[in-house]
Amino acid sequence: MSLIKRKPQRRVAIIGAGLSLFMRRALDTGKELSYYAASQALDAAGVRRKDIQAVVMATAPDAFDGVHMKGEWLLDGAGGVGKPYLRAYVGGGSGVFSIISGWMMVASGLFDLVLVVAEEKMSSCQPHPQGAFLTIFDHIIERPLGPNLLWIFSLEQQRYMAAYGIQNEDIALVSVKNKHNALAHPAAQVAAQLTVKDVLDSEVVAWPVHRLMVSPISDGAAAVVLASEHVAQRLTDHPIWIQGVGWCLDTSYWGNRDLAYPRYVEQAARMAYEMAGITEPRRQIHVAEPYDPFAYKELHHLEGLQLADRGKAPDDLAGGRFDRGGELPTCPSGGLMGVGNPIAAAGLMKICELFWQLRGEAGARQVPGNPERGLAQAWGDLMQVGTVAVLGVR
Amino acid sequence: MSDRVAVVGAGEVPLRPLSPRQSYREMGFEAATRAYDDAGVTHQDIDSFVSVCEDFHEGTSITDEYTPDQLGAVLRPVHTVAGDGLQGVAAAVMLIRTGIADLVAVEAHCKTSNILAHEQVLTMALDPSYERLPGITPHFVAGMEMRRYLHETGAPEDAVAMVVVKNRRHALSNPVAAYGEALSPDDVLASAAVCAPLREREISPPADGAVVLVLASEEAARRTPKPVWIRGVGWASDSPWLAARSWGQASYASLATQMAYQMAGIAKPDQEIRFAEVDDTYAYKELQHLEAAQLIPRADAARIVLEGGTRRGGRLPVNPSGGSLGMGYCFDATALYRTAAAVRQIRGEAGRAQVERAATGLVVSWRGIPTQSGGALVLSAD
Numbered sequence: 001m002s003l004i005k006r007k008p009q010r011r012v013a014i015i016g017a018g019l020s021l022f023m024r025r026a027l028d029t030g031k032e033l034s035y036y037a038a039s040q041a042l043d044a045a046g047v048r049r050k051d052i053q054a055v056v057m058a059t060a061p062d063a064f065d066g067v068h069m070k071g072e073w074l075l076d077g078a079g080g081v082g083k084p085y086l087r088a089y090v091g092g093g094s095g096v097f098s099i100i101s102g103w104m105m106v107a108s109g110l111f112d113l114v115l116v117v118a119e120e121k122m123s124s125c126q127p128h129p130q131g132a133f134l135t136i137f138d139h140i141i142e143r144p145l146g147p148n149l150l151w152i153f154s155l156e157q158q159r160y161m162a163a164y165g166i167q168n169e170d171i172a173l174v175s176v177k178n179k180h181n182a183l184a185h186p187a188a189q190v191a192a193q194l195t196v197k198d199v200l201d202s203e204v205v206a207w208p209v210h211r212l213m214v215s216p217i218s219d220g221a222a223a224v225v226l227a228s229e230h231v232a233q234r235l236t237d238h239p240i241w242i243q244g245v246g247w248c249l250d251t252s253y254w255g256n257r258d259l260a261y262p263r264y265v266e267q268a269a270r271m272a273y274e275m276a277g278i279t280e281p282r283r284q285i286h287v288a289e290p291y292d293p294f295a296y297k298e299l300h301h302l303e304g305l306q307l308a309d310r311g312k313a314p315d316d317l318a319g320g321r322f323d324r325g326g327e328l329p330t331c332p333s334g335g336l337m338g339v340g341n342p343i344a345a346a347g348l349m350k351i352c353e354l355f356w357q358l359r360g361e362a363g364a365r366q367v368p369g370n371p372e373r374g375l376a377q378a379w380g381d382l383m384q385v386g387t388v389a390v391l392g393v394r
Numbered sequence: 395m396s397d398r399v400a401v402v403g404a405g406e407v408p409l410r411p412l413s414p415r416q417s418y419r420e421m422g423f424e425a426a427t428r429a430y431d432d433a434g435v436t437h438q439d440i441d442s443f444v445s446v447c448e449d450f451h452e453g454t455s456i457t458d459e460y461t462p463d464q465l466g467a468v469l470r471p472v473h474t475v476a477g478d479g480l481q482g483v484a485a486a487v488m489l490i491r492t493g494i495a496d497l498v499a500v501e502a503h504c505k506t507s508n509i510l511a512h513e514q515v516l517t518m519a520l521d522p523s524y525e526r527l528p529g530i531t532p533h534f535v536a537g538m539e540m541r542r543y544l545h546e547t548g549a550p551e552d553a554v555a556m557v558v559v560k561n562r563r564h565a566l567s568n569p570v571a572a573y574g575e576a577l578s579p580d581d582v583l584a585s586a587a588v589c590a591p592l593r594e595r596e597i598s599p600p601a602d603g604a605v606v607l608v609l610a611s612e613e614a615a616r617r618t619p620k621p622v623w624i625r626g627v628g629w630a631s632d633s634p635w636l637a638a639r640s641w642g643q644a645s646y647a648s649l650a651t652q653m654a655y656q657m658a659g660i661a662k663p664d665q666e667i668r669f670a671e672v673d674d675t676y677a678y679k680e681l682q683h684l685e686a687a688q689l690i691p692r693a694d695a696a697r698i699v700l701e702g703g704t705r706r707g708g709r710l711p712v713n714p715s716g717g718s719l720g721m722g723y724c725f726d727a728t729a730l731y732r733t734a735a736a737v738r739q740i741r742g743e744a745g746r747a748q749v750e751r752a753a754t755g756l757v758v759s760w761r762g763i764p765t766q767s768g769g770a771l772v773l774s775a776d
Binding site for chain 2: 004005006007008009010060061062063065066067068069070071072073075076080081082083084085086087088089090091092097100101103104105107108109110132133135136138139246247248249250251252253263264267268271275380381382384385
């Protein structure tokens with residue numbers, strides 16, 4: 001079944017990217033972090049704020065900052081004053097969705113030059129941002145049980161392991177790979193050289209999830225500049241094109257779903273593949289940034305994205321297929337496990353990474369073989385939403 | 395493929411001060427069912443879904459989690475705009491113009507009766523370091539703005555009171571409205587000051603409800619019974635800081651309407667717009683927004699309102715639905731209720747609220763204090 005009515009007629013390119021450092025307890029405000037990333041993206045694209053016609057902001061729960069209508073509050077830091085400004089929001093999927101929202105603005109023909117900013121400041125939530133997540137659950141059925149995110153993701157990891165006979169050692173390897181990859185990332189918060197034993201020796205936060213299998217609490221921002229075809233060709237010799245986008249939201253009643261397989265990620269990927277004309281994703285995608293807030297999620301998502309067989313992603317990982325020099329490098333940035341997880345900003349960081357990888361500008365992180373097409377994916381809500389973007393050099 | 399987009403379906407749950415028998419999900423289901431039926435489609439025909447909501451209004455973080463089931467949108471492309479209803483409409487318009495979707499549903503709901511102290515929520519929208527004043531009503535922002543507006547224009551407070559009288563009277567003819575009432579200007583002026591010169595009856599009272607619109611590409615709209623065309627859409631934000639705003643004028647509404655007029659090819663709005671549904675969260679806002687939308691010259695707004703020029707039978711009918719003062723205020727769902735009301739006017743289905751020759755209408759929205767964000771929509775019969 002077709003997931004889009006027809007292929008978009010107007011092409012959209014990324015022409016600049018910017019990223020703040022990811023860190024715990026940044027002294028900068030969320031507005032300042034946004035300003036920093038946005039300024040860098042504008043500089044990289046060679047344009048000024050006054051040239052920008054519209055701004056997209058992505059940022060996750062208002063509860064982190066204790067500010068109602070947080071998007072409104074952040075808008076001046078993101079360069080939105082005096083412009084059409086839109087906050088797109090799909091929980092943890094917001095980072096990758098922000099570029100989808102920006103893509104709509106340009107692909108609709110309404111705007112030629114759009115700034116997309118994603119910001120998160122989790123540290124200001126005291127005593128711990130997990131507190132903000134107590135309020136994401138159904139207020140009648142679930143909240144009285146006092147669940148938090150670690151609790152439900154441990155359920156999902158357990159189910160994934162049980163369904164396919166996966167061992168925790170297999171999953172720990174994701175932490176090892178990504179934290180190692182992040183050693184080459186100048187913005188990284190939790191890069192490290194670790195062994196599987198180190199990961200499994202770290203404390204259990206909610207069985208089977210160990211501390212080193214969880215991304216950290218982070219503050220940070222990311223930004224990109226999007227342009228229509230004729231504007232992009234005037235401003236840069238190396239535009240990176242948004243070839244396909246997809247998103248999908250599953251039922252709110254997550255307790256009724258089989259958590260072993262993220263079917264919503266599959267739907268989102270199929271939508272993006274159809275738009276991008278991809279029929280053999282494993283051959284046609286050269287570098288991937290799947291969402292990895294927890295170690296098992298990278299594997300889980302690679303399967304949903306059709307980039308690995310169900311239950312077999314751990315084998316591919318162990319065989320080196322996903323290493324920076326492997327057949328399909330995944331999270332060459334270091335991902336959320338290594339660079340950090342300021343939620344919405346982390347998703348857009350993945351887009352920034354693909355922009356640099358596809359332009360051959362990723363420095364020590366560069367994957368070999370001149371990759372021509374990459375995929376970024378994010379996930380969020382109640383293990384419920386998949387957002388996918390496929391980028392390419394033509 | 396053309397870039398034209400139409401509203402082809404509208405479904406509302408009547409606004410009410412309390413809704414003890416329905417959850418917001420049940421209200422959303424009812425609104426969606428009505429909208430799909432109105433458009434002659436089913437949920438399976440809808441290609442993409444947009445919900446409009448804010449966490450603190452729901453008391454739920456990441457509240458977009460709870461949007462798909464009641465819309466028939468499980469495992470489908472659904473996304474949320476944490477913004478104004480017209481920003482949700484703009485997102486749907488853009489989606490359709492990309493070509494990937496022919497039919498898009500836009501949903502918003504509001505369960506204000508679940509909120510114990512809305513003022514406390516509003517206070518949390520102010521900058522926590524520089525602007526938040528615990529224990530002081532956040533309506534002070536509107537009080538200051540109203541004071542400045544009256545000072546700059548010389549408009550009498552009677553004109554603001556007349557907006558309330560007009561809108562609450564209009565609401566008597568609208569079955570969706572919660573607060574229809576026959577008032578006199580003296581009733582309004584006698585109500586208590588909330589933050590002088592702003593009075594209690596000049597603040598629109600809250601209401602519960604849910605509303606869904608179905609938007610369509612030209613190709614798909616031609617197959618539906620009653621398309622109303624979106625000729626222009628615009629939205630804009632000005633500085634969020636209290637210290638960096640003009641106070642007397644709604645700059646965001648000027649920018650938003652200019653964008654919408656440009657898309658619609660409207661050069662003389664006061665001659666081309668037949669009726670308007672403009673934000674009246676606070677009564678003075680109606681005057682400010684009419685002026686920003688270039689429908690009434692600044693110097694004349696008060697006089698025209700006092701003379702009855704903005705009544706249903708006047709030269710420029712404003713808020714024939716009753717507006718937020720008469721229908722009830724429902725946060726970001728407000729603009730979608732008003733769009734639905736404008737669609738019914740243009741279809742000639744507004745019953746006792748019908749404006750004569752209502753061929754072209756304007757909707758202007760605002761996100762409320764302390765924001766300077768709003769939207770504009772030009773709707774037309776052809």
